[in-house]
Amino acid sequence: MRNAAPSSVVPDREVAGAAHWRSSLRTRIALWAGLVNVVLLVLLVLATAWFAHRMILDDARRDTHATAQEAAQRLDAALHVVTITTHGISDLVGSAQLSPDELVTTLRAMVKATPGCAGGLLILEPRSRGDAPFAYYVAANGNDRDFIADSYPFRDQGWYQRTVASPGGWWSEPYLNQTAGAVWTVTYNMPLREPGRGARTRGMVSLDLPLANLTDPVDSLAHLPGWRVSLVAPGGTLAMNPEVGVDRLERLEDYIARAGRSDLRQAAEAVRLREPLQFVHVDATSDERRYTVVEPIGDSGWSLLVAQSYDLITDRLAQALWLLAAIGALLALVCMLVVRKLAHHISQPVEGLSAAAARLAQGDYAMPVPHVHRRDEVGQMARTLEHARGSIRQQLREIEDMTAARQKLESELSIAREIQQAMLPPGRVIDREHAHLEAYARLEPAKAVGGDFYCFIQTDPDCLWFAIGDVSDKGVPAALFMARTVTVLEVAASTHPSPERVLTEASRRLVQGNDACMFATVLCGRVDVRSGACVLASAGHDAPLLLHADGSHEELPVQPGPPLGFEVGDAFPLWSGQLPAGATLLAWTDGITEAFDAGNVAFGTERIPDALQPGATAREQCERLITRVHAFTDPAPQSDDITVLAIRRRLDSTATPPEAPPPQEAAHADATLHSP
Incomplete structure (x- = not known):
C-alpha cells in the first residue's frame, strides 16, 4: 500500500534529533491527558453535586413527609381512642336507665380502660321535675368531684354551653387541669342525647387526656439536629413549639405576627383549612432554609408541623464534594505521569492507526488501514482494524436490510393495531x-x-x-x-x-x-x-x-x-x-x-x-x-x-316492567340483585 511505507520506518536522523522532553509528543499527551482529567473531574464534581444535591434534598423531603405522616398517625390513634370511648359512654348512657352509682361506676371503668386518660366528666340533666341532675367527675388519680354537691355552676361555663349546642364532639384547647393535679390537659367533649332523631340534649360527657400523651410521641423527633416540631390545637393554640411554651397559650397566627415569621403564613392557612401542605421557605428571622410539612391529625382538628433544615444537609454535602475533588485531583496527577511514560512507547507507531481509526469512526470505510505488513504488535493491531473495517462494512449492509424489514414489520403491526382498535365499539x-x-x-x-x-x-x-x-x-x-x-x-x-x-x-x-x-x-x-x-x-x-x-x-x-x-x-x-x-x-x-x-x-x-x-x-x-x-x-x-x-x-332511571323472559332464560335464573 502506498500510504503504509512512509510511516512504517523511522529514519535514524529523526531519532538522533529527537525533541526535548518538554516539547515532545509524549509530554504533550501527558499534559493533555492531565487537562482532560481535570476537566472531567470538574464535570464529575459538578454533576455529582447537582445529582447528590437533588437526590439528598428529595430524600430529605420524602423523609420529612413520611415522618410527619407517621407521627400524625400515632397522634390520631391516641386521639381516636379517646373519641371512641367518649362515643361509647354517650351511647350507653343515652340508651340506658342507670342509677347515679351505676353512672359513676361506668364512667370510672371507661376512664381506666382509656390509655393515658386523666379523668372523665358526665353531666345528665333531669328528664322530669322529679329527677335530680347528675354531674360527676372521675379522676384517674382518685380526686373525684361531685359538681352537684360542690354547687359548681357548670351550666354557666363556656365549655358546657358549647358542648350542648354542638352537633358532635370537639377537642378543647390545652389548659392547666388543677383537678387532675396541675397537669396540662386537653379534653374531648361530646353532647349526650337520647336515641332517636331530633332527641333533646340531656347533658354531656368528656374525657381528659394529658397533653404529654400527645407531645411525648414526637418529642424525640423534635430533638433531632435541624428538626423542628410544632403541635397546633383545633383552635390554633401552640400546644408544642421550640420557641413558645404551652403556658403562654399563644395561637399560631399570633406567634407569626409577634415573631415576624411571615414565612409561616402558608402553614397557618393550611392549619386553618385542615389541609396537608408541603413547602420550602426561608426563616424570616434567621434566614435558614427549611422544608416544612403540615399534616392534619385525622378528623380531630389538630395539626402537626414538621420542618427540617436544608443548611445541615447542604453542609454535609459540601464536605463530601470537597473530599471527592481532592481525591480526584490526586488521581488526575498520577494519571498524567503514567500517561507520559506510556506515550513514549505508543505515540509514534500508533499515530497512523489513530488516523485510520478516526476515519472509521467518521464512517469512512473505503480507505485501507496502514501498517498491515508490520510483524510487531502494531501490525497485529493494523490487521485487526482492517478486518474490523471489512466486517463493519458487511454488518452495515446487513443492518440496512434488517432496518428496512423491521420498519416494514412495525408499519404492519401499527396498521394491525389501528384495525383492531377500530373493531372495538365506542362507549354508548x-x-x-x-x-x-x-x-x-x-x-x-x-x-x-x-x-x-x-x-x-x-x-x-x-x-x-x-x-x-x-x-x-x-x-x-x-x-x-x-x-x-x-x-x-x-x-x-x-x-x-x-x-x-x-x-x-x-x-x-x-x-x-x-x-x-x-x-x-x-x-x-x-x-x-x-x-x-x-x-x-x-x-x-x-x-x-x-x-x-x-x-x-x-x-x-x-x-x-x-x-x-x-x-x-x-x-x-x-x-x-x-x-x-x-x-x-x-x-x-x-x-x-x-x-x-x-x-x-x-x-x-x-x-x-x-x-x-x-x-x-x-x-x-x-x-x-x-x-x-x-x-x-x-x-x-x-x-x-x-x-x-x-x-x-x-x-334518575325509572324501571318499567320487563317483558316475560324466554323459557330458557327463566329456567336458568338463579339469583336476583337488589331492587332499584
Missing part, C-alpha cells in the same frame, strides 16, 4: 324516556396488538348486549383469534335471545379449525334499558362486580362454564337479576387482577373496590381503575392486556 349512552344507560369499555394492549376484547351490540332499541373476554395468548395470534371471537359473538347475539345460547353457539363455532388450541374466556350479558333487567353467562371468566349508588359493592354469583375454543360446551349457567338505578356493573380481564408491581405483588380483586367512586360515570369508573393499576405497578412494565367494561344506570 342510551336514553329511553326516564331510563338512561351508560356503557363504556377501555382496552390497553401489552403489545402492539393484543388478545383482550369487548363489544356492545343492540339487537333492538331497548336491549343492549355486551361481552368482555381474554384470549389465551398475546400478540398477532391472539389478535386474530380475538377478531374471530368477536365476530362469532356478534352473529350469535343477533340470532339467540339468551347469553347461555350465545356462548353455546360461540363454543361450537370456535372449536372448528382451532388447530392452535387457543381459547378465550368470555363474560356475556344482556341488559334491558328500560327495566334494568340483566342476564349474564360466563365462559371461564371472572365474575363481575356490582357497585351500588350508596358505595356498597358485591361480587355477582355468576357460575363460570368452560372457556371457548377447547371443545364444544353447553354448560353455561345463566344468572339473572336487576341492575338498580345508580348502580354500575363492572367487569375486567386478568390484566387487572394479575398486574404485578416491581416486588411481584399482584393487584388482585381486593383492591378493585377502592378504585371505584359511587356516582361516577361508566367511563370515569374504567379510567379510575386503569389509572390505579398503573400507579400500583409503576415502574414495572405492563405484562398483560388490560380491559375494563362498565354498565351504569343513572340515578
Whole structure:
C-alpha cells in the first residue's frame, strides 16, 4: 500500500534529533491527558453535586413527609381512642336507665380502660321535675368531684354551653387541669342525647387526656439536629413549639405576627383549612432554609408541623464534594505521569492507526488501514482494524436490510393495531324516556396488538348486549383469534335471545379449525334499558362486580362454564337479576387482577373496590381503575392486556316492567340483585 511505507520506518536522523522532553509528543499527551482529567473531574464534581444535591434534598423531603405522616398517625390513634370511648359512654348512657352509682361506676371503668386518660366528666340533666341532675367527675388519680354537691355552676361555663349546642364532639384547647393535679390537659367533649332523631340534649360527657400523651410521641423527633416540631390545637393554640411554651397559650397566627415569621403564613392557612401542605421557605428571622410539612391529625382538628433544615444537609454535602475533588485531583496527577511514560512507547507507531481509526469512526470505510505488513504488535493491531473495517462494512449492509424489514414489520403491526382498535365499539349512552344507560369499555394492549376484547351490540332499541373476554395468548395470534371471537359473538347475539345460547353457539363455532388450541374466556350479558333487567353467562371468566349508588359493592354469583375454543360446551349457567338505578356493573380481564408491581405483588380483586367512586360515570369508573393499576405497578412494565367494561344506570332511571323472559332464560335464573 502506498500510504503504509512512509510511516512504517523511522529514519535514524529523526531519532538522533529527537525533541526535548518538554516539547515532545509524549509530554504533550501527558499534559493533555492531565487537562482532560481535570476537566472531567470538574464535570464529575459538578454533576455529582447537582445529582447528590437533588437526590439528598428529595430524600430529605420524602423523609420529612413520611415522618410527619407517621407521627400524625400515632397522634390520631391516641386521639381516636379517646373519641371512641367518649362515643361509647354517650351511647350507653343515652340508651340506658342507670342509677347515679351505676353512672359513676361506668364512667370510672371507661376512664381506666382509656390509655393515658386523666379523668372523665358526665353531666345528665333531669328528664322530669322529679329527677335530680347528675354531674360527676372521675379522676384517674382518685380526686373525684361531685359538681352537684360542690354547687359548681357548670351550666354557666363556656365549655358546657358549647358542648350542648354542638352537633358532635370537639377537642378543647390545652389548659392547666388543677383537678387532675396541675397537669396540662386537653379534653374531648361530646353532647349526650337520647336515641332517636331530633332527641333533646340531656347533658354531656368528656374525657381528659394529658397533653404529654400527645407531645411525648414526637418529642424525640423534635430533638433531632435541624428538626423542628410544632403541635397546633383545633383552635390554633401552640400546644408544642421550640420557641413558645404551652403556658403562654399563644395561637399560631399570633406567634407569626409577634415573631415576624411571615414565612409561616402558608402553614397557618393550611392549619386553618385542615389541609396537608408541603413547602420550602426561608426563616424570616434567621434566614435558614427549611422544608416544612403540615399534616392534619385525622378528623380531630389538630395539626402537626414538621420542618427540617436544608443548611445541615447542604453542609454535609459540601464536605463530601470537597473530599471527592481532592481525591480526584490526586488521581488526575498520577494519571498524567503514567500517561507520559506510556506515550513514549505508543505515540509514534500508533499515530497512523489513530488516523485510520478516526476515519472509521467518521464512517469512512473505503480507505485501507496502514501498517498491515508490520510483524510487531502494531501490525497485529493494523490487521485487526482492517478486518474490523471489512466486517463493519458487511454488518452495515446487513443492518440496512434488517432496518428496512423491521420498519416494514412495525408499519404492519401499527396498521394491525389501528384495525383492531377500530373493531372495538365506542362507549354508548342510551336514553329511553326516564331510563338512561351508560356503557363504556377501555382496552390497553401489552403489545402492539393484543388478545383482550369487548363489544356492545343492540339487537333492538331497548336491549343492549355486551361481552368482555381474554384470549389465551398475546400478540398477532391472539389478535386474530380475538377478531374471530368477536365476530362469532356478534352473529350469535343477533340470532339467540339468551347469553347461555350465545356462548353455546360461540363454543361450537370456535372449536372448528382451532388447530392452535387457543381459547378465550368470555363474560356475556344482556341488559334491558328500560327495566334494568340483566342476564349474564360466563365462559371461564371472572365474575363481575356490582357497585351500588350508596358505595356498597358485591361480587355477582355468576357460575363460570368452560372457556371457548377447547371443545364444544353447553354448560353455561345463566344468572339473572336487576341492575338498580345508580348502580354500575363492572367487569375486567386478568390484566387487572394479575398486574404485578416491581416486588411481584399482584393487584388482585381486593383492591378493585377502592378504585371505584359511587356516582361516577361508566367511563370515569374504567379510567379510575386503569389509572390505579398503573400507579400500583409503576415502574414495572405492563405484562398483560388490560380491559375494563362498565354498565351504569343513572340515578334518575325509572324501571318499567320487563317483558316475560324466554323459557330458557327463566329456567336458568338463579339469583336476583337488589331492587332499584
